[in-house]
Amino acid sequence: MGHIARTIGTRRRGTTTAALLAAAVTASLMAGCTSDDRPSDDGRGQTHSRSQDPDHRESHTPSVGSVLAVKIDNVHAARPQTGLEAADIVYAEQVEGGLSRLMAVYATRLPEAVGPVRSARETDLELLRQFDDPTLAFSGAQRKLLPLIDRAPLNAESPESAASGVYYRGADRAAPHNLYLRPQRLIAAAPGPDALTTGFRYGAAPAGGTPAESRTVRFPSARFTFTWSADRHGWLVSMDGTPTVTTDDNTTDDKRIAAATVVVQYVKVRESKFHDVLGNNSPYTQSVGSGRAQVLRDGRAFDVEWRRGSAAEGTDFTTADGTPVNFAKGQVWVVFATA
Template identity: 85%
Template sequence: MARTTRTRRRGTATAVLLAAAVTASLMAGCTTGDRPSDDGRGQTRSRSQEPGPSERQAPTSAGPVLAVKIDNVRAARPQTGLEAADIVYAEQVEGGLSRLMAVYATRLPEAVGPVRSARESDLELLRQFDEPTLAFSGAQGRLLPLIDRAPLNAESPESAASGAYYRGAGRAAPHNLYLRPERLIGAAPGADALTTGFRYGAAPEGGTPAKSRTVRFPAARFTFTWSADRHGWLVSMDGTPTITTDGERIAAPTVVVQYVKVRESRFHDVLGNNSPYTQTVGSGRAQVLRDGRVFEVEWQRGSATDGTDFTTADGTPVNLAKGQVWVVYATA
């Protein structure tokens, strides 16, 4: 895939984040009420309230997709802006917990969050897009140079335009960092930026009728329940319905359960727990949930710059339903 060259602010951001790593690790980097993560190492400055008008800047021009790392422990729910994402990826993190990456291309919500830290496997996943913008709160200190060298625009609170990030009221850090997407990328780039390889259209033949499907991580679970009224799969996480701060129940027209290799990475959190690496390049089996049915399919992604193809056993491409897609990476 061809790559474009864009001006980045990551060099300064990396230096600041590295300098802040030691002191930040003493801050609230562990997930409240759940198992710890490494977020403290890359924790950004704290704001007790939203920035005032004097801090705000005009939006920039539209560009590639925006990917936002979103907190997914109980203390972070309900999340904000999740309903506007074109794709929501669910991956494992330390302690068997889960974290989300929401990808925005066709529309931008007013705010997204809570924003949390990046992982090494995010870099491989994001290579399918052309110079995507990654919004994240920070990262493990030794991972920051890899993020800086990756073909993406890394935007932490230190590097982003003033007013793009703010601390929300009513929640304790680190579960209160939010992003205003328009102040980061200006406008939604459009569906053409979604270079995932996904195909949309009529459902394939066959499939098995299903009322619900549950995917379990070691310390988290996702349940998708078919709603004919919403014509989508109602999302529940850890046994609780997924409702945004606007009171909207998330219902995804398509859910992909993709079985992948999840191995140990080179990185650990502040307590020594290994950060899992979700390997999204390769091939394997998957299940596509749409229209109240489950379709057994195969997935293939030849290289990091490729999208992912879903096919039936005879090689026929499988269409997804139009609208939001959830991709849950389950252990093969």
């Protein structure tokens, strides 16, 4: 795949957005996936997401302290994913038709490749405000959403805006489920744990909790199951009834994903003003606010409360008496369940 660490980025804020829209989106209708990437991936290696007017292009190098967030496909045709094991945080959100999509956040380690990369949602913009100048890697977005991405305080990097070689097409599956990112060609180095301004705390487990062997979270057309493994000292992830494995940096062997901490966060999921080309509404997940959550760690489940005061803040998780709840050291999965 190539392993060249160099910083290449193109910041695309305030650009004209609707000039280069693709007339058709055929590939995203395959494999039971809704056609949500318009304008985006046309299945031929072209991604239509932003204007290419050279007068509006601004050269930009992402901040050394910036996290990398990657939108990752999560239908059957996209599995196994690549590079998921290196993420510090994996967010699971609802998309059109009740399906799910992942956003993986990288701060402590950059894998050689990540994917398959898919399109952004309005939900992502609010969620990413908690980070300082984050870089968002995505395949494109719905046409009317593009101006919001242009104005968001982030570095938006699609295949159209990124330098040659940052993205590539895999040969082992059909488009649009074969677009991959080489993170180390996009940002110079992993920024480190201080860039994870999520509000998450790590340390000893809180008192109490109840023993838990397994926990399942259901979306309308998807489900996540987390099963405690004492051997892995983590929660084995399954999605849609299938064990979640990922290909790592240096081998084609599949590895089972085991999260150190799982957060089931109950949030408001409402309709947005955006739709895919089939007319399906794009759900909007509200990550600002407060509510209940369940934290899974060390084979136990803890009922907690969450609060995020504004989009620029991280999320606090506390017990009923206001005591902060520590997570276990390692990968965190946050599943946004409907309140």
